[in-house]
Amino acid sequence: xxxxxxxxxxxxxxxxxxxxxxxxxxxxxxxxxxxxxxxxxxxxxxxxxxxxxxxxxxxxxxxxxxxxxxxxxxxxxxxxxxxxxxxxxxxxxxxxxxxxxxxxxxxxxxxxxxxx
Amino acid sequence: xxxxxxxxxxxxxxxxxxxxxxxxxxxxxxxxxxxxxxxxxxxxxxxxxxxxxxxxxxxxxxxxxxxxxxxxxxxxxxxxxxxxxxxxxxxxxxxxxxxxxxxxxxxxxxxxxx
Numbered sequence: 001x002x003x004x005x006x007x008x009x010x011x012x013x014x015x016x017x018x019x020x021x022x023x024x025x026x027x028x029x030x031x032x033x034x035x036x037x038x039x040x041x042x043x044x045x046x047x048x049x050x051x052x053x054x055x056x057x058x059x060x061x062x063x064x065x066x067x068x069x070x071x072x073x074x075x076x077x078x079x080x081x082x083x084x085x086x087x088x089x090x091x092x093x094x095x096x097x098x099x100x101x102x103x104x105x106x107x108x109x110x111x112x113x114x115x116x
Numbered sequence: 117x118x119x120x121x122x123x124x125x126x127x128x129x130x131x132x133x134x135x136x137x138x139x140x141x142x143x144x145x146x147x148x149x150x151x152x153x154x155x156x157x158x159x160x161x162x163x164x165x166x167x168x169x170x171x172x173x174x175x176x177x178x179x180x181x182x183x184x185x186x187x188x189x190x191x192x193x194x195x196x197x198x199x200x201x202x203x204x205x206x207x208x209x210x211x212x213x214x215x216x217x218x219x220x221x222x223x224x225x226x227x228x229x230x
Contacts, residue, residue: 040222040223041222041223042120042204042206042220042221042222042223043159043204043220044220045217045218045219048211048215048217050215055211055212055213055215056211056212056215056217091158091159093159103147103208103216103218104149104161104164105149105161105218106161107151107158107159107160108158109157109158110158
């Protein structure tokens with residue numbers, strides 16, 4: 001079974017530029033998550049999708065971050081404009097469901113973003 | 117707001133020794149996960165603990181959950197170098213409707229020395 005795919009794996013941009021990340025979850029997984037992991041910390045949830053609907057984006061900085069999941073499969077996360085503090089690894093994860101049954105999440109390899 | 121605290125944050129062990137990593141959390145939950153992360157890699161699921169008193173073992177690692185104490189432990193037996201990694205606990209809590217979300221601890225960086 002193929003895992004969660006992400007691209008690109010690395011990205012270096014200058015502040016105020018824009019950047020986009022792509023994620024393809026495990027086939028059949030209804031729930032998709034984007035996390036931000038700053039060096040030395042645990043992942044922080046940015047946004048959670050159930051199929052193509054947003055169920056939690058309470059920690060997404062909506063003035064600069066946006067995400068979509070068209071057709072309930074692939075997802076993109078965009079930052080525009082980027083700030084220095086956005087330097088982090090962006091992890092995508094998926095689970096069969098985020099509902100009351102247990103919620104084991106499977107993580108992709110991540111995209112390491114460096115903002116100069 | 118849910119707080120998930122791991123300790124220690126840094127752990128240097130000798131091969132062959134035993135040690136325990138603790139994960140405390142601040143609100144009611146009976147679902148907890150342990151993940152491993154190698155440098156530059158993504159998170160790998162180790163254990164899923166879904167009820168009070170749950171105990172899971174895999175090789176030299178054993179995880180347990182006490183929901184009344186809001187405490188999970190990850191016990192390492194006879195450590196070997198291959199166990200060197202960062203270990204995260206993550207607590208699953210209800211986030212509204214029928215949805216749950218994970219909150220992670222800061223991680224424990226484990227280094228096993230020969």
